[in-house]
Each structure stands twice: as C-alpha cells, then as structure tokens.
Amino acid sequence: MELIPILSLIILVATISTFILSIGAYILYKMREKKGKAVEQPKPEAIPAELVTPQVAPEAGRTTNIGLRSTYGQSLYSTRGDSTSPMFATDAGQTRPEMRPTVLGLSMDEESRMPVSGAAPGRTTINAEKYETRGRFSRYTSAGYSNVEETKKKKEDEEPLRWR
Amino acid sequence: MKNEKLKIILDNREIEAPHRDFKKEKIRSAIISGILSLILILIIAITLPMTVLPLSGLFVYASIVALVLFLFLLLARYFTLIWLSYFYMTKYTVSEKPFYTPFVSIIVPVYNEGKVLRNSIESLLKLDYPNYEIIIVNDGSTDNTAEVGEALVGLHKGRNSWVKVSLINKPNGGKSKALNAGIQYSEAEFVLCMDGDSTLSAQTLKMGMRHFTDPEVGAVAGNVKVENRGKPLLDLQALEYIEGLNMARSAQGFLKMVNIIPGPIGIFRKRALHDAGYYSSDTFAEDADLTLKILAKGWKIEYEPEAQAWTEAPASLFQLLKQRYRWTRGILQAIRKHKRFLYNPIINFNNTLVLWSMAFEALLWPAMNIFANLFFITVALLYGMTSLIVFWWFGIAILDFMAAIFCVAAEKEEARLIPYSLIYRIFFVLMIDITKGMATVEEFLGLAMSWGKLERIGVSKK
Numbered sequence: 001m002e003l004i005p006i007l008s009l010i011i012l013v014a015t016i017s018t019f020i021l022s023i024g025a026y027i028l029y030k031m032r033e034k035k036g037k038a039v040e041q042p043k044p045e046a047i048p049a050e051l052v053t054p055q056v057a058p059e060a061g062r063t064t065n066i067g068l069r070s071t072y073g074q075s076l077y078s079t080r081g082d083s084t085s086p087m088f089a090t091d092a093g094q095t096r097p098e099m100r101p102t103v104l105g106l107s108m109d110e111e112s113r114m115p116v117s118g119a120a121p122g123r124t125t126i127n128a129e130k131y132e133t134r135g136r137f138s139r140y141t142s143a144g145y146s147n148v149e150e151t152k153k154k155k156e157d158e159e160p161l162r163w164r
Numbered sequence: 165m166k167n168e169k170l171k172i173i174l175d176n177r178e179i180e181a182p183h184r185d186f187k188k189e190k191i192r193s194a195i196i197s198g199i200l201s202l203i204l205i206l207i208i209a210i211t212l213p214m215t216v217l218p219l220s221g222l223f224v225y226a227s228i229v230a231l232v233l234f235l236f237l238l239l240a241r242y243f244t245l246i247w248l249s250y251f252y253m254t255k256y257t258v259s260e261k262p263f264y265t266p267f268v269s270i271i272v273p274v275y276n277e278g279k280v281l282r283n284s285i286e287s288l289l290k291l292d293y294p295n296y297e298i299i300i301v302n303d304g305s306t307d308n309t310a311e312v313g314e315a316l317v318g319l320h321k322g323r324n325s326w327v328k329v330s331l332i333n334k335p336n337g338g339k340s341k342a343l344n345a346g347i348q349y350s351e352a353e354f355v356l357c358m359d360g361d362s363t364l365s366a367q368t369l370k371m372g373m374r375h376f377t378d379p380e381v382g383a384v385a386g387n388v389k390v391e392n393r394g395k396p397l398l399d400l401q402a403l404e405y406i407e408g409l410n411m412a413r414s415a416q417g418f419l420k421m422v423n424i425i426p427g428p429i430g431i432f433r434k435r436a437l438h439d440a441g442y443y444s445s446d447t448f449a450e451d452a453d454l455t456l457k458i459l460a461k462g463w464k465i466e467y468e469p470e471a472q473a474w475t476e477a478p479a480s481l482f483q484l485l486k487q488r489y490r491w492t493r494g495i496l497q498a499i500r501k502h503k504r505f506l507y508n509p510i511i512n513f514n515n516t517l518v519l520w521s522m523a524f525e526a527l528l529w530p531a532m533n534i535f536a537n538l539f540f541i542t543v544a545l546l547y548g549m550t551s552l553i554v555f556w557w558f559g560i561a562i563l564d565f566m567a568a569i570f571c572v573a574a575e576k577e578e579a580r581l582i583p584y585s586l587i588y589r590i591f592f593v594l595m596i597d598i599t600k601g602m603a604t605v606e607e608f609l610g611l612a613m614s615w616g617k618l619e620r621i622g623v624s625k626k
Contacts, residue, residue, distance in 0.1 A: 008173045008550035011557050015537055018591055022598035045177050049345065050332035051170045054318045101172040101348050103526060 051101070167317045172501070174334060175346045176410040178444050186610055191439050193608070215237050216227060227539050235559075236408075241529075248415035253574050255418065256469070261374040266353055268296040268369060268431070271346030273339050274360030278308040280476070285316050285329065287363035292370050293322040300360075304336025323366070339353045339427075340443035340450040347434070347442060358473060363391070365472040372431045373472035382436030382463025383455070385413055385422040386429030386471035387575070392479065396584070400592045401484070403581045407571045410469070414574075415519075417467025423518045424495075425465065427451045427474035436463045447501060449494025452522075456502045469575065485599045492603035497528050504600045527604060529598035537594055561586045582612055599611040 215222060270288055274281055281300070288298050300313045313331045320327050332345055343357050354376065356369065372384045387410055390402040409426075417420045425432075430451065440457035447453045455520065460464060479483040499522055502515070509516040519622075540553040568585035572578070 003550050004554050007557075008544070008554045011553050012432075012541065012550060012593060014543055018594045019537075019541075019598065021481070022485070022595045023540045025482055025491075026599060026602050028482065028484055030452065043176060045175070046173045046339070046484050048334055049172050049174050049332055051172045052167050052314055052317045052333070052348070053227050053511070054328060054332040055168050056165050062484065080525070101174050101345075103170050105171055106169060138421070 049101070051103070167314070171330075172349075172525070174332075175348055176337070176341065178340075178344070178442065189472065190610065197436070210475055218330045220270045224543075231481060231536060231539060233395050234536050237558075238563070239370065242567060243448070245411055245415045246567060248418045249411045249574070250474060250570070252414045252418035252467070253469075262377060263370060264373050264377050265293065265295050265370075266373070266376075268293070268354045268356055268373065269346070269350035269352040270296060270298045270358065270360060270369075271302045271343055271350065272298060272360050273303055273342035274305060274309050274313065274335070275303045275339070275342070276307045276309060277491040278305070278312050280361045281312050282316065284358075284360060284363055287365075289320050289322050289327055290366050291364065291522065292323055292366045293373075296322075296356075296369060296451040297328045297330070297350075299346045300329065300331045301342040302331060302333045303339070303342040304334065317549050338445050338447040343443050343450075347437060350434075353434050355437070356433060357427075357432065359428045359475060361386075362473045362475045362611055364429065365470075365474070366438070368429065368471040368473070369431075372468045375468060376431075376433060378464070378466075380464045381459050381466055382433050382439075382461070383419070383425055383465045384431040384471065385425040385455075385465060385467045386431070387413075387416070387467075387469045388426045388428050388473050388475055389577075390477040391474040392476050393578075397477070397481065397484065398477055398479060400584055400588060402578075403568060403584045404592065405477075406575055406577055406581070407568050408496060408593075410569065410575065411571050414468045414469060418454060420464040420466055421459065421514055422465040422467050423455060423459070423519050424449075424452045424523055425455045427469055428475045431471070432458075433463075436461070439463070447494050447497035448490050450499050452495050452498040453501060454592070456515070459518055460502065460512055462512070481595075488596050489600045489603045492526060492600045492608045495522065496604060496607045499523055499526065526600070530600040530604070531596065533597045534601055537590075556615075558591050560589045564588050602607055 166180050212222075250400055272281075272284060272288075281505060285298060286301070300316065302313050310331075310333055313333075317331045318330050320329060330349070332349060334342065334345055346357075347355055354373065356372075358364065368386065372386060375381050375384045388405055390405055392398050393402050408606075413422055413424075427450075436458050437454075439461040440454060443450050443454055444457075455465065478487050499519060502519060505511055505515040505519050536556070540556050544550045564585040565582070568582045568588075572582055
C-alpha cells in the first residue's frame with residue numbers, strides 16, 4: 001500500500017513542524033516579555049475604593065422582590081457545622097480576611113455635587129449607619145454576620161494572617 | 165433611579181503561604197538530583213558489561229519499554245476518564261435534585277473589559293433564577309470599563325425578579341484581590357465568581373445551586389465552553405474544552421473531587437471560602453489554588469454540566485501558548501503550595517489523590533507525549549522506520565475520535581467538531597505539551613513571569 005508512506009511523510013512533517021512552531025513561539029514570547037526584575041508592590045492591609053450602588057427606596061426594597069437579603073429556602077437545608085462537627089478541624093488561632101468593607105461616606109464626586117443646604121450629611125449618616133452598625137469586623141456564622149465586639153475578641157485576630 | 169457613590173475601605177489581607185527558602189530548595193534539588201544521577205550512572209556502569217546488547221540497542225530497548233508503558237498509561241487514563249464520566253452522566257440523568265434558590269451574589273471582576281462587559285451583564289440579567297444580585301469589581305482599569313460599569317449600575321428587570329447591579333472601583337491588585345473585594349461586599353451565603361469576558365447560560369444558577377442542598381458541598385464547578393468558533397485553532401480549543409477539560413471534570417464530579425473550579429464559572433458557599441481563606445494572589449492559577457484549599461478543608465466539590473459559561477478563547481497561536489504557559493506555571497505553583505498533601509496521605513487522603521493526579525497531568529503526561537513523538541521522529545529519520553509513526557497516529561486518532569463522539573454526544577455539542585479529533589493529539593496537544601514542558605522547566609528554575617493580558621475582540625453572540 002502506498003498510502004502508508006505518504007501518510008507517514010505527512011505526519012512526520014507535521015510533527016516536526018509542530019515542534020519547530022512551538023519552540024519558535026516560546027522564543028518569541030520570551031523576547032516580548034518585559035525584561036528586568038519585577039518590582040514587588042507593597043500589599044497594604046486595607047485599600048480605599050469606591051462603591052457605586054443604586055439608591056433603593058426603603059418601601060421598594062422591602063415589599064417588592066428586589067432580591068435583597070431574601071433567604072427563603074435557606075432554612076430548609078442545613079449547612080455543614082450546624083448540627084455536625086466539621087470533618088476537619090479549622091486551624092486554631094488563624095484569622096481570615098472577613099471584614100466587611102467600611103463605608104466612609106460619599107465619594108469626592110458626589111460631595112462636590114451636593115448642595116450646601118445639608119441634604120448630604122443626613123443621607124451619608126443613614127448610609128454610614130447602615131454599614132457601620134454592622135461593625136468594622138464581622139464574623140460570618142451560620143446565623144449570619146455577627147459583630148465581633150459582641151463575641152470574645154481574640155488576641156490572634158490582630159496578628160498577621162498565618163498558614164499552618 | 166439615582167446611583168450613589170460611597171467611599172469604602174476594603175480588607176486587603178490574605179492568608180500568608182508558608183515561608184519558602186528558595187535558595188535552600190534549589191540546593192536541596194541539586195543535591196538530590198545529583199545523588200540520583202550518580203546512583204543511575206553507577207547502576208549503568210555495573211550492569212552494562214553484563215548485557216548482551218550494544219549501547220545503541222540498549223537505548224532502543226529502553227525506549228520501547230518506555231513507549232509501551234506510555235501506551236498502557238494512555239489507555240488506562242482514557243478509559244478511566246470515559247467510564248467515570250459515563251457513570252457521572254448516567255447518575256446525573258436519573259437522579260433528581262430539588263431546586264434551591266437562596267440569595268446569590270454574582271461577582272464579576274473586570275480589568276480593561278470595556279468592550280465585553282455589557283454583554284456579560286446582559287447575559288446575567290437573563291438568568292432563570294429569582295434571587296440574586298450582581299457586583300462588578302473594576303480592578304483599576306485604564307480603558308472605559310469604569311464608565312461602562314457605572315452606566316450598568318442600578319435596579320434592572322431580570323427574568324424573574326429585580327436585580328441590583330453594583331460597582332466597586334478599586335486600585336489594580338489582580339483578579340484574586342478583585343474577587344475578594346466582591347466577596348467582602350456581598351452579604352449572600354453563596355457567591356458565583358466568573359470572568360468579566362464570559363457570558364452565562366440562563367440555566368446556570370438554577371442548575372448549579374441544586375448541589376448545595378448537600379451540606380458537605382462547598383463549591384460547584386461549571387462547564388466552560390468556547391464561544392468564538394469558526395476557525396481551526398478555535399474549533400480545536402472548543403474540542404479541547406469539551407473532550408479534555410469537561411470530560412475530566414465530569415469524571416472528577418463523579419467522585420465529588422473536582423480539582424480545578426474554572427475561573428469563568430464557579431459557585432461557592434461562603435463558609436467554604438471562609439475556611440479556605442478566600443482567594444490568594446501568590447500563584448498565577450488562583451482558581452486551582454482556591455480549589456485545593458477548599459478540598460483540603462474537607463469540602464466536596466461537584467460538577468454541573470448545565471451551569472455553562474461561554475468564554476472567548478485566544479484567537480492567535482501566540483496568545484494561546486501564552487495562556488497555556490501561564491496556566492501550567494500557575495498549576496505547578498498551586499501544587500507546590502500544597503505539596504505536604506503529596507507526601508502525607510494521612511492529612512487528607514482525597515486531597516493526596518487529587519494532587520497526584522494533577523501532578524501527573526501537569527508533569528508526567530506532557531513529558532511522555534513529547535518523548536513518544538520524539539521517539540517516532542528519531543526512528544523515522546535515523547532508522548527509516550517511517551510506518552511506525554502512521555500506526556502511532558492511527559491508534560491515537562481512534563482513541564480521540566471515540567472520546568470526541570462520546571463527549572460531543574454527552575454535551576449535545578456541534579458534531580462538526582468531531583473530525584478535528586484526528587489532528588487533535590498529533591498537532592494541537594503536542595504544541596500545548598511542548599509549551600507546558602518549557603513552562604515546567606522555567607518554574608523549577610524559578611524564573612520570574614508576568615500576568616500578561618489576553619486581547620479581547622468582543623465576540624459575544626448570546
């Protein structure tokens with residue numbers, strides 16, 4: 001059969017070409033990659049950010065099915081840890097980044113657009129309270145978020161995060 | 165409805181990985197490999213005079229033995245994956261899970277995705293799910309992503325309910341930090357993390373959330389598909405996602421031990437994320453790292469084939485190899501980070517199994533594929549045995565063809581992708597494996613690498 005020699009030639013050429021193409025692409029990639037040492041950027045523990053969120057009217061948020069905080073159906077199913085002990089013990093003394101973002105107030109753009117008459121402070125206070133009453137540190141439990149100030153504050157919480 | 169902008173402070177902490185002394189590791193690797201090489205040389209020096217074969221014959225004999233082992237492993241791997249995947253599909257088809265609709269936050273991290281963000285959000289608003297919100301996290305984009313995102317903020321009419329869309333603008337810190345920011349802001353018990361350039365199918369949340377009725381399930385991996393098809397390279401990637409990635413994932417799903425929750429679609433229980441310490445930024449495969457952390461804490465991870473994310477695959481060869489290079493190094497970094505499970509199965513046997521299979525797929529498998537191809541090229545060029553390569557290709561093509569038919573049928577995909585399986589391994593997989601080999605060498609040499617960015621052209625059709 002002459003088909004096999006023809007096929008073998010095609011496959012051989014294709015395989016060698018694939019090798020050459022891959023090595024060539026790799027060399028090209030290394031040439032285009034930025035040279036020099038990468039500067040390791042500092043990793044602050046907290047960073048400022050801006051939150052853009054729709055203003056939800058209290059009536060609309062609670063009566064219509066906006067989809068906020070609705071946990072219907074959740075209570076029908078238990079989560080791990082509710083009634084049984086966890087399969088593997090969590091690492092004692094270790095902390096997790098579990099802060100809720102802290103709201104400082106309106107962003108610079110909003111503040112500059114606000115009239116001087118003072119509508120902003122009230123609204124800022126309301127929004128700040130909405131988040132700040134939850135506390136800067138919140139612990140996530142099966143019952144929802146609970147303020148760490150209400151629970152026993154551990155010394156290890158203030159130490160840098162560690163892995164075993 | 166007006167939007168309001170608020171200044172917030174985000175927690176940027178993450179769990180620190182164990183300190184590594186790189187210099188000590190390199191010295192230790194050099195000493196161990198040096199000792200092993202000396203032992204091997206001694207064995208060869210002592211036993212070589214006892215053999216009846218000349219050196220070249222010994223080389224050919226050893227190569228043939230290695231090749232037979234590779235073929236055996238190839239068959240075992242294929243049949244294991246296909247059978248486990250088949251069992252999973254069968255179980256999936258006959259079992260009935262009740263629908264479960266708790267409140268879910270969908271986190272969409274974006275960096276310079278101004279061209280595709282709107283399409284992503286529009287697909288999210290079409291989800292067939294009654295109880296969710298969308299949180300866009302702009303990771304310091306330099307294009308018009310912030311403007312596009314801000315225009316999308318508000319209360320939108322979804323398929324079954326109103327959906328709140330919020331935006332967080334933060335300084336650039338990487339995908340893992342962006343996801344952590346969104347998870348922090350979310351008050352839901354469940355979060356769906358996706359890529360900013362992906363679109364989700366309407367059934368994604370509804371089908372994915374069913375698995376969380378099991379309290380042991382910590383996360384659900386979705387099904388990633390290539391959206392921009394039509395060219396050979398893209399169709400090959402589409403086939404790879406179906407046959408190479410999703411088949412493996414459904415096989416792992418049968419054991420509830422999916423080893424990588426894909427970045428474009430992953431649904432998490434917040435408690436599992438909390439146990440795992442959320443995303444970390446010390447590897448280039450934060451999805452693999454997080455999955456291993458969740459498994460290490462004893463949570464189960466399911467796979468849901470109907471939770472589909474459509475993503476834009478790299479259109480050029482260069483972009484593709486760059487992506488695979490990053491994936492390989494990221495996965496190796498994740499394996500290294502969890503290497504204590506490799507050596508000590510007593511800590512968590514399931515995790516040991518998962519890590520060994522990942523190490524096999526990332527290290528041994530590409531090396532064996534490259535070796536097999538080099539062997540056939542060598543015997544063809546040096547010994548004139550050109551027909552061997554045809555039989556090799558024929559055997560592999562039959563195997564891939566069979567797997568492609570099964571996977572395309574199981575996922576109800578396009579049948580036109582099946583013929584690509586004939587060149588899949590000999591061309592596409594070989595190329596990827598060579599890139600993986602280079603990436604592996606660089607990772608073990610400890611060479612630095614950067615993230616890079618995939619060029620977006622915005623091809624969303626859904």
